[in-house]
Structure formats: C-alpha cells, structure tokens
Amino acid sequence: MANKTQIDHDDWPPCRLACPILTDAREYIQLIAERRFEEAFAAIRKQNPLPGICGRICTHPCEVSCKRGQVDEPIAIATLKRFAADGSRKDEYEAQPNESTGHNVAVIGSGPAGLSAAHDLALLGHHVTIFEVLPVLGGMLRVGVPAYRLPKDVLNEEIKAILDLGIEVKTGVRISDKIKIADLFDQGYKAVFLAIGAHKDRKLGIPGEDEFEGVVSAVSFLRDVSEKRNPKVGKKVAVVGGGNTAVDSARSVLRMGAETVHIVYRRSKDEMPAAQEEIEEAIQEGVQIAYLTSPLEILGEDGKVSGLKCIKNELGEPDASGRRSPEPVPGSEFTLDVDTVIAAIGQAPESSLLADELDLAEGAQRIAVKDPDSLATGLPGVFAGGDAVTGPATAVKAIAAGKRAAISIDHYLRGEALPKAEPLKEAEGKKLATEIVEKTRRLPRSRVQTLSVDSRLAGFDEVASGFTEDQAVQEAQRCLHCNLGAYLDLERCITCGACVEVCPLDIPSMGEDGKVYVDVFKCQACGTCAAECPVQAVSMRFYPPGHTVREVEKALKQSEISNPFVVGLFSQYGNFTGSHLDTLSKDFPQVVPVMVFGLERVSVSDLLRIFELGADGVLMAEAPPENRRFPETWPLVEKRSTAAKEILDLLGFAGDRLILYTMPEEGLFEGSWLAETIGEIKSLGPNPLRKEALAA
C-alpha cells in the first residue's frame, strides 16, 4: 500500500512552466529563504550558465505567471537569481564535465545561444571551439546591452567560467567568409551550431536616411558605446523604435551628453514591446516618448541631420502580429528638432554569406531550421538557434536554443535519433479563489536601491543594486510554494475530518460521497493538516514527512554538542536578520538552531523525537503575531506543545524542557531571557537518554 506517486510535470509551479529553459525557480527561492545561498547558486548554475546576466536583464516571464502576483506583487524571481549569482557564493561551485568523447564541435557566435550551447556540450564531454566575428565575446550581451544594465565585469566573469571548461575561442573569424561551413567539417569538426544572432539593423526606409550625417543604426551605435569608441552623438536625438534596443539607445545617448532624447514609436504605450521597467527608468532619466508617431522623412542642412518629420497615428485593425495597425492621421504632420536619428526598428541576422550553403527564411535573412524540436537545418550536422532563427527575441530564449542544440548535437554525435521536444502542460493561468487571496497575508515586495538620476547620467555605472541578504531572505519567504502542498492519499485516508477542521485556508472538504477533497492549487503548504492527520495520509512536497527531525539530525551532526544542548525550532517568519543569527551562534553555542517554516507543521511526534535524539531542551520559537502567516493555527501549536510536555512529564523527562514562546517584534529573543532559560534547562540535568542517544 504505497503512497500515490505524482507524474513529473504535475507539481511544476507556474514560474517553471513559463520559463523558456524551465528554470526551477521555486527550488532556488526556497534555498534562499533557508539561507542556503551556496546551494541556491548551485541549483541555478547547473542548469543556467548565465545567472548573473539573467538576474539582471531577463524579461522574467516567470514573474508574470507567479501566483503571488494575484495576492500582491509577484516574487522578484530575477533579482533573487541575481542575488544568488553575485558575491562569493559561486566560488564553491564546480562543474562536473563528462569524460571526453573526442568529438569536435564548432559553435558560431558567442552570444547567449552560443555560450550556452558551448557550455552544455563541454559538460557532455565534447570539445568545443567558439568562432566569433567580433574581437570580443558575448554577442548582444556585450555589444547590445549597455553596461548600466549589465556591467562588463559580470559578463566577463560568467564567460570565463564557461570557457574554463576547456572551450577554445577564435575571435575575428567570420564563418561563411573565408571559411565556409563545409570547410569546418573538413577541418575535423563533426557538428556546427550557428548562433550568429541578429546584428543588422533594418533601415527606416524613409527619404533622407542615406543622405545626411547623423543617421545611425542602433546596433552599431550600441556596439561602439560598449567598445568605448565614443561615438559622436548630437545634442538632440530621436530614436525610432519601441523595443529594448530603442530604449537602450535612448538611455545610452543621454549618458553620452545628449540634452534631449525622444523615442518615436508608432503604436501606443500598451503595445510598446520594451520591458516595462526599462521604459519607466528611461522616463525617469528624462527620455521623452512620442507614442503613436511614425517618421516620414529625415531633414538635413549642410549634409547634417536637422530634423525628423513625423506624423501622428491612430490604431486601426490588428495586423499579422495581432497588434492594432497604426494608421496615419492626415494633417497631423510635425517636425522634431533633432540632429541625430537612431534607427532601432528591428534587427536581422547577417546571413547573406551563408545563403549559398543554407536555406534562409523571412525575406532571405533568418536561418531556416527544418525541425524546431532538434534545431537541425537542412544540412546534416548543422544546427541553428537563437535570434538568427527567430529574429530578435530574449536572452533566455537564446539560452534555451543553445541548450536544446547541445542535446541535439550530442544525440547526433552518438548516432542516436534527434530528440523530440516533450509536450509540456501549459501554465494554466488559473485564478486563485477570492477567499484564498483574502486570507493570505499581504507582504511588501523587497525593493532594490537605484542610483539617483544625476549619478546615473554621469556614466554607465549599474543603475540597480541587488538585494541584501536579509532582503533576499524576506523576499524569498513570500513564495506561496505552488503545487508543493497537500497531496491526499485516498487509500490511506480514514475520513476523520481532521484536515477539514484545521486548515487555515479552509481548503479540504468532505464530499457527499464521504471522501475528502483537497484542491492543491489553493494550498500554500503550511503543513498543518499533514502534522494533524492521524494516518499520515496527507503528504507535503514542501517539508515532506519527517523533514523537521531530519533537519535536526543534520544540525546535530554539524554542531559541537555542548552542555546543555538545546534545539531551537525558530519559525522562519520571525522578524530577524542574519546578524541576529550570528549573535545567537556566537553568544549561545548551546542552542542548535533549526529553522522551520511555521511551527504549525511540527507535530507532537517530531517534538518527542528531538528528545529521543538527546536534546536537553527544545525551544519552539513562534513568529510575532504580525508576521505569522496563519495566525489561526496558534491554538493547535499550543495544544501540541502542551501534549508533548505532559508526555515528557510522564516519561520522567520533565516537561519544562520544552518551551514554547513568541519571538519579540525584532530579533530571536528578548534580552536576558535566553540566558535564563538555558540556565533553567541546565538545572534539570542532562537528557536521561543522552549517553545512548549520542553514541548511536
């Protein structure tokens, strides 16, 4: 009579399903909440080779689908990733590559797609050479994203960590120029991954574009900025376009001394594709956005740009992309007084030289892929992915392509069939019931610091800081633990109704058929029902059965056992910081702290087992009332503590060894209370089982 096992995807949270690389955000958020920062980093890094980058620039579709967003604000999943990736946590991480396979693979392009493919292929044991046309690595990460969003040293560190796997690099080489793809195979490469991105700006297609000085392609402008070539910009700049490239250009140009910057975008604010945060930052910095405006003609004087003639639009019927088409309003023409026009209306891959070897799509620009699952092109052994195939998209989608290509190439090199993508359950987008939202405590999202506008515009320093440790822990604790909640095994259930009675969110219900129903979607995994169920028919994926005691065992193995030794079960939801914990360990080495996510998940059995393990005393430290996630479970916690104390008394252990208390508004305990309490426990003598317990 085994417990029910769940199918793999069934317990994937919405954040994971929304991520192009299926990041298990829930896992690393939990580790951060437990202050297990090195483990959080390892969990991220083993699956994503560019975490510090993603943590800063990802469009975070995970946050859009985060269920917490239905209560107050979504978890700051990206900033938490940045937190884990910053700092010295990564020093402990070591990748474990497989044995060498002897195969050589050529990766063309060192942007996120190329870097990810190279990383994963190297881990699989293949020997990789990256060919990069520029003298520097990183693709758009380096030459497209400005340093104030993604500092170069962060980029350099992450690239180095990837290359340290033994990946070779050849810069200044354009494949398909002197070296064709066929040549690569002649040179001994067994497979090729084309990840050349989209670095060629589309032309505006308006009169004056090629006539006057001062018309710049956004991509080449940003590249010059990143290479510190100090491109000349005027004082009055118009950036045409509405994507991140346009906003990046506008914000960069401000930092280069422009006095007025206009973004000219043909649709309205709601349709603007750039990231919301970027747009807001740009406006804060003084960028003006002209919505529903299309450029008509670039005007010039003495061979230089003197103005941009524009027309206002109205939104008409939706076009092929599903967005409403802009229709010019007759008679609404006007001229912007500018001396520079930056074109940022979309990019395409520089693929013309590949046309004789490969099929190209989309007006003979993008590389055609025959099989979107395996990313195989028409040429055997040649794969392609990222912006070169899809057109400009996001970094994380490029990483997804790189990772997929690595798997495909690995299969190809081993002579196995190319993989098909597994169909995944769609993130459901279900709404949380109003009662659940109402009963969930509101918790403000942690906010990072940003530089003042003056400081920002003085240079290209990173605008946003990351989270501090305490901020990160607090933010991570807002997570609702989607799908980690109560799974009821109907075979075990004796329909006693205990879970129905104790759930603070009123989730289990007794059906007319006498069976108990639990809607896991609503559950936040507080663990109250699991601790109350008399036959352990409810299992939590979050803190599975016996977890608390196992954590105590682990903590005991890692600590010096002093006399007396007291196990402190501290509710994570208390209002304390890392430095409070440091003080505790320094001043009270007798206390072995074990963090628990709410005392309501601790059962009477757990408490007794901790004494069976040899503790002289046990503290149950509840969060102060304003911090408790589920204050109505307090009477249960009290009842269990009372029952455990009575049983300890009967056993001759002295129930006074078990102490239930509420932490103060700030910190882990009040004043001299802990010292006195430890003294009282000491006076009760050692745990009668101690000798045997510790010998075991």
Next chain:
Amino acid sequence: MNIQDLIERTKVSFCQDCGVCTGSCPVSRVLPGFSPQQMVSKFILSADLGLEDEALSDRDMWSCLTCALCLQRCPSKVEYLEFVRAVREEAFRTGNKATFAHDGVIETIVNMQRGGLHQNKTAWAREAGQIAESGEYYLFVGCLPYFDVLFRDMGISSLDSASHMLKMLNKLGIEPVVSDEERCCGHDMLWSGNVDVFKELAAFNIEAIKRCGSKKVIFGCPEGYVTFKAYYPLYFGELDFEVVHFYDLVGQQIKEGALQLGHAEKRTVTYHDPCRLGRMAGIYEAPRELIAGMPGMKLVEMERNRENAVCCGVSCWANCSSYSKQIQMDRIKEAEATGADTIITACPKCKIHFTCALSSGDVGMEVKDLTCLMASAMEI
C-alpha cells in the same frame, strides 16, 4: 533464522490451499490481493527460488491484524500467527518496517522507555486510591497514561479503567503495587518485528516486578495479559509470578459476594470480543458473566461472536488506512444490527479504534469500556 527453517517450524507447507483463511480474513475482504494463504505461498515460493529478500520487503505483511481468525479455522493447523510474527522479525532486520499511525508517536514513547529513565506516570493512582510500594499484588497499567494524553481530544480517558480497577481492588482490601518503573509490555514491538526492544522492555518489567516482591500481576489490558502470559515465558523462561486477568479475579469475587453490581443502568448492549482476550487468551465467558450480572443491561450478541469475533480493524497502530476504516465500519454496522445502543469493549485499543471510526460517521452508538460500566454498577 532462515525462511526455510521458519516454514518448517510453523508448518506453513501443510497449507492445503483450501481458502478458509482467506474467506475468514477481515483484511482480505477489503484489501485487494491480501490473504493469509497468499502470504504463505509467497514465502514458500521465495524460499524455493532463492528470492527471500524480495519476499521480506513485502509491505502487505504489515496489514495483517494478527487476529488469529485464520489460525483458528485452518484445517491443517498452520501456525500462521507465529509465522507472521517471525517473518516480521526477519523483515524488520532487513529494514522493512511498519508505518505507524499518529506519526509513530507511540513507538517513539515506547522507545524512550528504554534506558535508565524513571517515569512519573502514577499520579493518577495516588488520586484514585491506595497503592503500595511492594506487596503481593501488582497492577500492571502499561501505556494507559500516555493514551490518556494522546486521545483526550476524542473524548477518551484511557486512565478511567485503571482508576476503576484500582478502586475495585481497594474495595477488596487489596492495595496493589502501581509502579513508575514499569515499561510498555512490549506487545507492539514484538508484533512489529522489533524483538530486541521487546526483550529490553520485558527484562525491565520482570525486574521491576521482582523488586516489588509481587506474586500476582493483574492486567486489564488484553495485550499486556497475553504478552506476559504467553510470550514472556518463551523468552525468559517460567515467570516468578502469576499473570491474572482482572475479569477473572473480579468475576470470582462477585460470585463470592465480595463485590456487588447493584446499581441499575438500562442499556441494550453488545459485547465485542477483543482478539487478544478472546482467541488468544481464551477468555470469552468471564466478561459476559460480568455483563449479565449488571442489572438493567440487556446483552444481544453479534452474529460473529466469541471465537468468530472480527477484529476492531487495527493492530499495533500499523498500516492504519481506509481499509482499517472499512473493517471498523463493518463491525460497527454488525453491532448496530443487533439493536444495541452500546458496544462494550474490554480492550483500551478496541475502545480507541471504534471511537475513532464512529467520530466521523453517523452511526449513533456508544462505545463503553466494561470496567467503567462495572464501576458505575458498583457506584464507585
């Protein structure tokens, strides 16, 4: 111990595949694929094929209630009970353990009674009556003080029956020893394969009784009674003291007029024979005579009574599940069908299990402990 030896010792190869055990087994009625005969065949086959390890990792063995119904009816006299007990012992050694209800809290409490601690569990006795530090009579209380804490929320005061026993003994002029030093009798440990802990606990108990100089040890709990009477001697040789069931002692005293069940209470009752008291200890009539002696009580028997009584659904707190609940409700409906309004139990665990099953249903029956009813009848 190897499986082949065990098979021979317990005569399981005498099984004729007649199926009487399966037809009798209450678990086999609710748990698909479970039957005593299946268990036996599995082990015989595994011994032949050298697959003992696989057989020993079987989880279904923990669902057996060890109620002895099959043992009683088997035409080949297969010693099924001992077979299960010994198989569990071997399985336990390989790491196959039962899943205990209540998150294993009772197992933990019992485990904590090993070692040199001195319990503090007799306050109830000093309140209820007169006890002694040493003497001829010893009242064995076992786990009742712990059950009292754990099942209070269900409305069960497990110590009531102990208080009543003490008062009745006092009325008979007996001031028994009630000791803080006694441990759990070890019944659950013995039956869940943990024979080492069982022996530790038993050794403590024998020593505690010896130190009190007692010669007559009185039991209210059928499990304690059978464990001491039938199993302690198997491991420790003949005991130095007599093992007495409270109903035998008090029944005799009532016959001799030393105690009167005078106060009338009108109830229509049915009596549930506990497996350990009935089939294992052979005590069927003593409780019935006590019921008959209580004025106002009308006893109506369930169809399956005495040696045919069906277990209350859980043994050793192991593998309690929806199957256990079905067995319980089945038995409760059988009780209801007699027209009785009360089920009389004579075992603290039967009382707990029936009360639990009734708490979530809509059968309006009361569960009453026989000793407590007697105490009402004696107005003590």
